[in-house]
Amino acid sequence: MNSENKKIITRFPPSPTGGFHVGSARTALFNWLFTKKHGGVMYLRFEDTDKERSKREYEKDVIDALDWLGIDYYGPFRQSERTSLYKRHLQEMIKGGHAYVSEEKEGDRGSVIRFKNPNTQISFEDEIRGVIKFDTTELGDFVLAKSLDEPLYHLAVVVDDFDMGVTHIIRGDDHISNTPRQILIQDAIGAPRPIYAHIPLILGPDKSKLSKRHGAKSTLEYKEEGFISDAMVNYLALLGWSPGNNVEYIQRDELVELFTLDKIQKGGAVFNIDKFLWLNKEHLYRLPGKELKEMILDVMPTDIFKLPQYSEERFNKVFPLIRERMHTLQDVQKMSNEGELEYFFEKPGYHPESLNWKSEPNIKNTRSYIKQILDTLEGMPEEEFFVPKIKESIWDYAESHGKGNVLWPMRYALSGVDKSADPFTLAEVLGKTETLARLNEAILKIDEHEQ
Ligand code: GLU
Numbered sequence: 001m002n003s004e005n006k007k008i009i010t011r012f013p014p015s016p017t018g019g020f021h022v023g024s025a026r027t028a029l030f031n032w033l034f035t036k037k038h039g040g041v042m043y044l045r046f047e048d049t050d051k052e053r054s055k056r057e058y059e060k061d062v063i064d065a066l067d068w069l070g071i072d073y074y075g076p077f078r079q080s081e082r083t084s085l086y087k088r089h090l091q092e093m094i095k096g097g098h099a100y101v102s103e104e105k106e107g108d109r110g111s112v113i114r115f116k117n118p119n120t121q122i123s124f125e126d127e128i129r130g131v132i133k134f135d136t137t138e139l140g141d142f143v144l145a146k147s148l149d150e151p152l153y154h155l156a157v158v159v160d161d162f163d164m165g166v167t168h169i170i171r172g173d174d175h176i177s178n179t180p181r182q183i184l185i186q187d188a189i190g191a192p193r194p195i196y197a198h199i200p201l202i203l204g205p206d207k208s209k210l211s212k213r214h215g216a217k218s219t220l221e222y223k224e225e226g227f228i229s230d231a232m233v234n235y236l237a238l239l240g241w242s243p244g245n246n247v248e249y250i251q252r253d254e255l256v257e258l259f260t261l262d263k264i265q266k267g268g269a270v271f272n273i274d275k276f277l278w279l280n281k282e283h284l285y286r287l288p289g290k291e292l293k294e295m296i297l298d299v300m301p302t303d304i305f306k307l308p309q310y311s312e313e314r315f316n317k318v319f320p321l322i323r324e325r326m327h328t329l330q331d332v333q334k335m336s337n338e339g340e341l342e343y344f345f346e347k348p349g350y351h352p353e354s355l356n357w358k359s360e361p362n363i364k365n366t367r368s369y370i371k372q373i374l375d376t377l378e379g380m381p382e383e384e385f386f387v388p389k390i391k392e393s394i395w396d397y398a399e400s401h402g403k404g405n406v407l408w409p410m411r412y413a414l415s416g417v418d419k420s421a422d423p424f425t426l427a428e429v430l431g432k433t434e435t436l437a438r439l440n441e442a443i444l445k446i447d448e449h450e451q
Contacts, residue, residue: 006167007039007040007041007165007167008034008035008038008039008040008041008167008168009040009041009042009043009164009165009166009167009168010031010032010034010035010040010041010042010043010166010167010168010169010170011031011042011043011044011045011160011161011164011166011169012027012028012031012032012042012043012044012045012073013043013044013045013046013047013157013160014028014046014047014062015046015047015048015050015053015054016046016047016048016054016055016056016058016059016061016062017050017053017054017055017058018058019058019061019218020058020061020062020065020218020219020220021210021216021217021218021219022202022210022216022217022219022222022236022239022271023172023201023202023210024062024219025065025069025219025232025236026199026202026236026239026240027170027171027172027199028066028069028071029069029071029233029236029237030170030197030199030237030240030241030259030264031168031170032071032072032073033237033255033256033259034168034170034259034261036256037256037257037259037260040167041074042072042073042074043073043074043075043077043164043166044062044063044066044073044074044075044076044077045075045076045077045078045079045160045164046059046062046076046077046078046079046080047079047153047156047157048078048079048080049079049080049150049151049152049153049156050153051080054080059076061218061220063076064220065218065219065220068219068220068223068229069219069229069232069233070229070233070252077160079151079156079160082156082160083149083150083151085159085163086145086151086155086156086159087148087149087151089155089159089189090113090144090145090148090151090155091148092189093115093144093188093189094113096188097116098115098116098188098189099113099114099115099116099144099188100113100114100116100141101113101114102114102141109146111147112143112145112146112147113143113144113145113146113147113148114141114142114143114144115141115142115143115144115181115184115185115188116141117136117137117139117140117141117142117184118136118184119136119137120136120184121133121134121135121136122134122135122136122180122183122184124179124183124193124196125196126176126196126197126198127195127196127197127261127262127264128173128197128198128199128200128261128264128265128266129173129176129198129266132176132179134179134180136180136181136184139180139181139184142154142181144185153178154178154181154182154185155185157182158182158185158186158189158191159189161191161194162186162189162191162192166194167194167195168194168195168196168197169194169195169196169197170197170199170261171197171198171199172198172199172201173198173199173200173201174201175198176198179196179198197261197264199240199264200240200264200265200266200267200268200269201268201269202239202240202268202269202270202271203268203269203270203271204216204270204271205270205271205272207268207270210271214271215273216271219232225328225330226280226299226328226329226330226331226332227276227280227328227329228280228283228284228295228329230251230252230283231276231279231280231282231283231284232276232280233252233255234248234249234250234251234252234255234279234283235275235276235279235280237250237255237259238250238269238275239269239271240264240265240268240269241259241263241264241265242263242265243258243263244263248275248279249279249282249283249286277327277328278327280327280328281326281327284323284326284327284328284329285323289319292319292323293315293316293319295329296319296322296323296326296329296332297315299329299330299332299333300332300333300336300341301333301336303336304336304341304342304345307342307345307346308345308346308347309344309345309346309347309434310345314344314345314429314430317344317428317429318341318344318429321421321425321429322335322341338419339417340417340419340420343414343415343416343417343420344429344430347437347438347441348413348414348415348416348417348438349416350412350416350417350445352442352445352446352448352449353449354412354416355370355408355409355412355413355442355445355446356408356409357402357404357405357408357409358404358408359402359404359405360402360404360405363446363449363450364450365405366405366409366446367443367446367447369401369405369406369409369410370409370410370413370439370442370443370446371443372397372406373394373397373406373410373439374436374439374440374443376393376394376397377390377393377394377427377432377435377436377439378436380393380432382432385427385428385431385432385435386428387424387425387427387428390424390427390428391424394406394407394410394424407422407423409442410423410427410439411423411426412442413438413439413441413442414426414427414430414435414438414439
């Protein structure tokens, strides 16, 4: 087949019978990348022939997740709304001797429509797996439909792919065993054979099929956890595919450009949350500052805005520190919960004894260290109040009197918490005036306590 000048048509046909997990999202993405690369069309088709298990809420989940991932499509279509098409094919198959109505004695089926299996050898070339051969005798006369109005999966898939002109079927390799039946039906209804690419399963760290048990979530749950769309697309793309040069941070447009079926691996792809977190961090970090700032402000607890020293100017100084540390947007919330943001925007409250470094129990000494820092910083010109200069002005003193002895109280006076940014960064972010004020307050606190 000459696929060069033939329009590429793919499909993403989820069964809306459960949450939209990462495996489905990855299948959608591979189809989409391939389709975009070749300027084709991807159909979204809900395979809802299972009436009991199919639910509209699951369809919505798929649509919302695809929207979020930026995967566009043609449709959606629903198999439940196409029964007349399947019926016509069933009737023709019966007329042509490819199917027959079978009265079932066992079970409570009544009659069903069965495929008249020609019992042939089938071989197809999978783009990823290579040649796959199958003796269809073992499939027997399988059931195509419960009745003319109730088609089952294999018939509906084949009829739809034919009707929609699907050229490439990219789907999970758990469908390999379905392919021979579907090829038999294609041959019976005169449908051309599409090109198949069966992609490897996604595995958990223990190499079994990825599931909730491994902590895997539905696609939109990752959004709620503060992953961003571009990072998820990047990560999903690497699940079973790679451009082959060890590059991992890849933007959407580049993915489209680089994506080829022949770079898809055969073996299972292990889901690695740490790698996903790392990629999310990279994508967040490389966003234009303005965009990331807005995202952070959107998720920042509103209490922060109400703090007495909150200002846009101060936030802009804190922003690089948040950016440096965050892996997900949710981390902003976490930092706030752990009291790692508040002290930037309000004077800290603490017990003066906390100002003592662990090996310096004498508060009078601590007071003298703080006083020395205060005097030194006071003498610094405002325009030099940046990390390197601040550090330089204090460093020798800190080294000669014990770094912990000197820098711990400085940091504590500025933040009031055990874990915070380093004292020089704190001083720069707070600015000269506020830094001096907080150091002064520490001295006052000690004096009050000592009286
Ligand atoms: N509806 C099937 C599923 O959700 C997909 C069938 C196919 O890709 O042919 O697994």
